[in-house]
Amino acid sequence: xxxxxxxxxxxxxxxxxxxxxxxxxxxxxxxxxxxxxxxxxxxxxxxxxxxxxxxxxxxxxxxxxxxxxxxxxxxxxxxxxxxxxxxxxxxxxxxxxxxxxxxxxxxxxxxxxxxxxxxxxxxxxxxxxxxxxxxxxxxxxxxxxxxxxxxxxxxxxxxxxxxxxxxxxxxxxxxxxxxxxx
Amino acid sequence: xxxxxxxxxxxxxxxxxxxxxxxxxxxxxxxxxxxxxxxxxxxxxxxxxxxxxxxxxxxxxxxxxxxxxxxxxxxxxxxxxxxxxxxxxxxxxxxxxxxxxxxxxxxxxxxxxxxxxxxxxxxxxxxxxxxxxxxxxxx
Numbered sequence: 245x246x247x248x249x250x251x252x253x254x255x256x257x258x259x260x261x262x263x264x265x266x267x268x269x270x271x272x273x274x275x276x277x278x279x280x281x282x283x284x285x286x287x288x289x290x291x292x293x294x295x296x297x298x299x300x301x302x303x304x305x306x307x308x309x310x311x312x313x314x315x316x317x318x319x320x321x322x323x324x325x326x327x328x329x330x331x332x333x334x335x336x337x338x339x340x341x342x343x344x345x346x347x348x349x350x351x352x353x354x355x356x357x358x359x360x361x362x363x364x365x366x367x368x369x370x371x372x373x374x375x376x377x378x379x380x381x382x383x384x385x386x387x388x389x390x391x392x393x394x395x396x397x398x399x400x401x402x403x404x405x406x407x408x409x410x411x412x413x414x415x416x417x418x419x420x421x422x423x424x425x426x
Numbered sequence: 427x428x429x430x431x432x433x434x435x436x437x438x439x440x441x442x443x444x445x446x447x448x449x450x451x452x453x454x455x456x457x458x459x460x461x462x463x464x465x466x467x468x469x470x471x472x473x474x475x476x477x478x479x480x481x482x483x484x485x486x487x488x489x490x491x492x493x494x495x496x497x498x499x500x501x502x503x504x505x506x507x508x509x510x511x512x513x514x515x516x517x518x519x520x521x522x523x524x525x526x527x528x529x530x531x532x533x534x535x536x537x538x539x540x541x542x543x544x545x546x547x548x549x550x551x552x553x554x555x556x557x558x559x560x561x562x563x564x565x
Contacts, residue, residue, distance in 0.1 A: 280481065282478060282521050282522065282524060282525075283522075284520055284521070285518075285519050285520045285521065285522060286519075286520060323447065325446055325447040325448070326447075352447055352448040352449070352450055352451075352491050352495075353448060354448060376448070376450070376451040377450050377451045377452035377453075377455075377495060377498065378450045378452065378491065378492060378494070378495030379452065379495060379498075379499060381492070381495065382492075382495055382496060382499055382517075382520070383520075384520075385519075385520030385521055387478035387479070387492070387521065388478070388479060388492075
């Protein structure tokens, strides 16, 4: 095998260069991890039809028909067992005070726990539907709690907020609600 | 020492403030379908659907409550005679390709399928050149 052509000198550095490239890739992955949120494919589409029974005695349940009554709504998917839902409660309270109708879907919860949660954290909801089997959550394309959907007056989902609404998100939510009015 | 004992006692006495997530009340979250053939069909689909909460597991393996809801959804629809691929498509419409473990052939993923075929072809061509004796080498 004496006639094998000699590799050029730079080829000596190739493994090191490859290794450094690999390290850079790992670092990029470490410092900018992939987004693990799964956004719903229904944004821009009509709200799925559902009719949830009341989650609280003496209060109305949630029928999706109410969402197409000409006014924009917020639909909040939440649960008493969800810690971030406590974090967003003051923000929802503020939105409710501003006159925005907020409809709740309580996922896999009990009446007792839900009542305790609302007593502790305030109750911004017009209606709360009980999604005990989690089917409406799946129909919505929601993969966890809390999630908040901005629904326009025709019942079209225009925006999905994944995770708790923190004070810095209020502006964005109000903006989406305003857009939904048009 | 007293303080340690106090903390230990506090840890034992204080119950967690947050309530537990309830299991799904959906009828087929933890129950198989009575029809064995349909259950097999459902099982096969469930093994290829991703749990949205514990994202490394299939809904057949996961004990997360949302996986229970998804299992029941799959079983109820299979029982109603729906095609497994239609159920998969319904979920993909909502959660994207991510929810399915069965690879989809799309404009984005076709290189994954094409590259192995191309590599095999190149390997075949290279090996053929190496193994075919050149005529001038012959005896």
